[in-house]
Structure formats: structure tokens, C-alpha cells
Amino acid sequence: MTRRHWLVMDPADGERSAPFRTRLAGAGRHLPATHLTTTELMSTTRHRTHIDLERLTGIHERRVSMGGDEDSYSLATSAALDCLGKAERTAAPIDVVISCSITKFRGGLTQWLEPSMSSFVAHAIGATNAMTFDVSNACAGMLTGVTVANNWIRQGTVERVLVVSGEYISQLGQNAARHIRNIMSKELASLTLGDAGAALLLERAMPGSGGITLAGFTTVADYSRLCLAYPKGDEPAARMFTDARGIHRAAMSNTPLLLHEVLEAVGISIHDIDHVITHQTSARAIRKGMAKMAAAFGDAPRHDAVITVDRYGNTASTTHTVALVEELKAGHIRPGETVALIALASGLEIGIVLLTVDNELVERYGHSD
């Protein structure tokens, strides 16, 4: 039997019933206190670049760890504790901790390949019985972790999963500032990066309750070499080389078909989506993408796409959670509303997670129906 949908996704409810549903019990984040404006960052470039980065990307500022006072590990741990606090849950009953960051810096700019970052975070928060492993999937890491967790929770394999990520990635921007000469530079995207920690607590719920409706992913691997990050030469951390236009073009041409697949699988229209949170790379790119989506569907989600990139920059794998927490705190998301989280990441990874938030979660952020 040949599968007739492109995305890897669990069968939608009704198609092949799973005994449980995955509920979002908490979402937490941790942002470093230091603000770095785009003007400040661009004033450090070695060459006169003539680039108006703020106009180009809509990024006014990002948060950065100063001198390594916070690293991937501490950002992830703080976010995990914030998440557990919001969910009013303890760490002990967590079955699985999945850390999903690109950066794994602990103790300054030392990247830990082993042990896993998830084992460090699990130990730090007291999730001593949890199974641990890291997912590495560029900026789609956290939503990949959510997809794996959702699959296990739905089938009853586990009850509670913490998906966490700490991205101390702003050093790549500082490295890029030494090399960028003009707007054609392959390191331009590095200047958009900001630091953040994020965590999502997912737990078992009964069928029919709110939670994750569907999670689907694919890798359009013909574009796998369009964005590469690795340690290079004598500079700390890493450098990142991106064909941003190539990625944007590929993402824009392929996402509508994939979103259509998801909507068809769950039997809703694009107008039934209340909030869209895409990966946050540039405000202009997000608005352009959504306009193209609206043209392709002849309709649009109920609200404009969420934009937080102006305040926090591109915080790599944490962007969706950082934005989700922002919206929950602001009271923009109401109980029962549908949120579409869309991952677009190096690989080229395209993923869509559809979820509804319940009253219990919304109340945790000081709002209610």
C-alpha cells in the first residue's frame, strides 16, 4: 500500500483510534536579561556593510547571554523549571526528557556531545527516573521532540514528557560580525540570532479533550546543504553559512501543499486556525509567507501570524515556544482556540503541529475564559 500523504503523521482521530490524547500542560521560557539592539550589533561589524538589518528583518533587539553567564544548559534548566511551575507539576513523575537544542554549551562555550544535554537537565530539575536522549534537528528540534512525544503519549507508552531546549547561540552573530562585508554574505542570518531557553510539558489526556490534534513532518532533503553550522578556525562556538533566499523560496513553495494535507487530515479549513506561530527568522519573511499562504488558500487564519522576532530575534529551536508563552502571557490565546505551530528549518525540515489549549493552561498565565 502506498501512502498518499507526504508528511509523516499519526493517523488523525477517527481514522485509527489512539487510546489517549496529548495535552499541553505547561509552556515555559527563560530569556537572558541583556538586550542587544540591532544598531548595537551592527556597530560591531569589522567592515562597513551598508546593511540596514532592522529594516530588512524587523528585528529591533534580541536577548543575549553576556560573557557566558548563561549557557545552553542553564537556559534549558531555567526554562524547564519555569514550565513545571506554570504547569504546577513536579519533576519526579516525568517519564521522558528530550533536549532539542542545536547548541549544547555548558561551562561557557564548550559544546558537550556526550553525555546528552537531556541527562544534565533531567538531573538538574530532579527528573531522576526519566528516560533521556537529545534530538538534533536544527531549528525544528523542539517540534520534532513534540512529534515523538505525542506519538508515545497517544499510544500510552508514556504519560509525561518534557521537551526542552536551551539555545546560547548569539556568539554566532558576534562571529559573523567580524566577517560580513555586504548584504550578499552567507553569514547574514547569523546576525538575527538571540539566546533563549524554552520548555513544553506534554501529558496524557483522554480522547476528546483538547491538546495536540495532529503533528506532521517531512524533510525536503534536496535543500539539506542550504544552511550549515559548524565550529570553524579559531573562533569560539561556531559559524553558520546560509542561503537564506534559497531556503525561503523552498519553504514558500512547499508549505501550502503540506498545510493543505494537515487540514484535510483533520477536516478543518485554514480559517478554523486561530493563531499561527511560524519559525521566527524575519518579520518581513513571515508576513510575505502568510500573504502567499492566504493567496494559495483563498482564505486566512483568524489572526495575523504571531511575530516575536522583533523583540527576541531568531532563538533557533526555541522560537515557537518563546512566542507561544508570549501570546499566553498577553492573553491573546483563549481556551479552545487552535494554534498552528509551523517549523521551517535547515534540512529542509517542514513540520506542522496543530494544538488547542485548554482553560486550565490559559488560567496559569493569569487569564480565563
Add this chain to the structure above:
Amino acid sequence: MGTVIDRVALARGGWRNRHSALQLAVRTAKDCLHRAGRDPHDVDLLVNAGIYRDRNIAEPALAAMIQQDIGANPEDPHADTHGTFSFDICNGTCGVLSALQIVDGFLRSHAIDCALIVASDADPGRGMSEHFPLSAAGAALLCDWTDDDCGVERICWTNASDEGESFNATVGLVDGHNVLRFAVSDTIDERFAAAAIRAVDECLRQSSLRLDEIDVIAAAPARPRYRTELAARLGVPEEQIIVAEDESAHTASVAAAFDRAASRIRPGGRVLLVAAGAGITAGAALYRLPH
């Protein structure tokens, strides 16, 4: 019902690919598919569990590059057929076991029909590493689902945090250059074996099985002292614990041990697969061979 490992392919690094985990992974994945008589197009999910790679690359997932290089649906999505989803997981020597559990979930829910697990490690070389202690080795496992009474039965995990004291690997600036370095303690084998035993006990307890009901034990890593410790703690002769031929293989060692162990028992026999890695984290899985 369960996830069946349809085919295992293994490779050792030669002079051409001893510094390329990517090339090793691609070669092993192609070999695995070829020997299973499957087309790359069949692969719905590709999970890479290898760690030490070309240029110490952090992004994208190496799995995406492997997918492109083996030609598993790398093109733009189109209607009425399926694509491939690829990502990496990192869990040291236990990575293949974690990948197997992930694959098992998606096969069980019928989200996919066919998965490929790949694991390869190679010294990135060119001044990017220091005293690299592992072999260039790769493995690929082709997995699908069966409704028969066989395949993956249970996977259990234990953690005994030592903050990386037994084994750790880091990349950082050394004398102005980014270098991959390792630290291995003298007590690594005893500690790994102790964690592995706890995972085995839990797995057997949850399955209501005794050790003498297991046909063969496959263990990773293949370090000789770890194997001796494991045998002593399990109370079985050392030769009953099958490990990879290459004692310095890393993430590929689970697959290599499984392959050797599975070839020694009758169809329908039961394999206990046990792995311990940095963390310390240890996993034990029960797998029943198809009849």
C-alpha cells in the same frame, strides 16, 4: 505484533571515508537497502544516531544529508505519494536503542511503514580532534512492522547521573582552535556495567521473564572489561555475551552486537539487547526473532 529489524548492514572506515561519518552512513544505508531488496523511496523515517561527524557539524541534522545522498524522496513534496522525515538523535552508545524506540512508536501507530536507523562515527580529523579513541564504523538497520508474535517487545531505561565523569566528549577552543576532546575514567566499565544491570533487571521484571529464558545477550559498547563486568554481574559465562567485533566501535556497536547475536539463535528466539553510555544512561530491550 512488533517492530522487526529486517536487515542490518555494517561498515568499517577505509582510507577514503575514515574521516567522514557522512560517507560511512551513506554507504551503509545504501548497502542495507540493497541487501533488503528495498528502494530508498520506501523509507518513511530516517533516524541517525551517530555522533562524531564531518567538521563536528551542528546543523542541519546529518540525517537530512544522508537522506539526500541515498535519494530517499529528497524532491519537493507532491500529491498522492509519501515523503521521508529525517532527524538525528544523540544518546551516546545507547543511541540506536533510543532510535529503535522512536521507530517502534511510529510503526506501531501506522504513521509509517518503513524506517531506516543509521549510526556512524568517524574522527573528523584535520586538527579538529585530539586523541580520537573510537573506530570509524557505521551501521544501518531497516525496520518494518509485523502483526506476527515477534519483534521489539519492551525497552527499559535507567539513569545513574555522574555528570559525564565516566565518559565525556566536548568541542571547545584549545590553543585558539576548536578541538574535539574526550575524557574517559578508569572506572567506566564497572559503572557502565552497574547501570546496564539495572536496566536488564527492570526489563526482565516488567516482562516477567528470567535470564535463563533469554536465548542470547547482545551488549554495547564492546569494551572487553565492560563485557567481563557484565558477565560477572549477570552470572553468565563471558562468551554468552555477544559484542561487536570491533571493540572501539561507538554508536554502531549496538547494531553490530545485535547482528552477531541474532545469527546465533534459532528463528523465534529471544535476544536481550543491552547498552550503556555516557550520562550514565543504560537501556535494555527484548527482541524476538521472526519465525
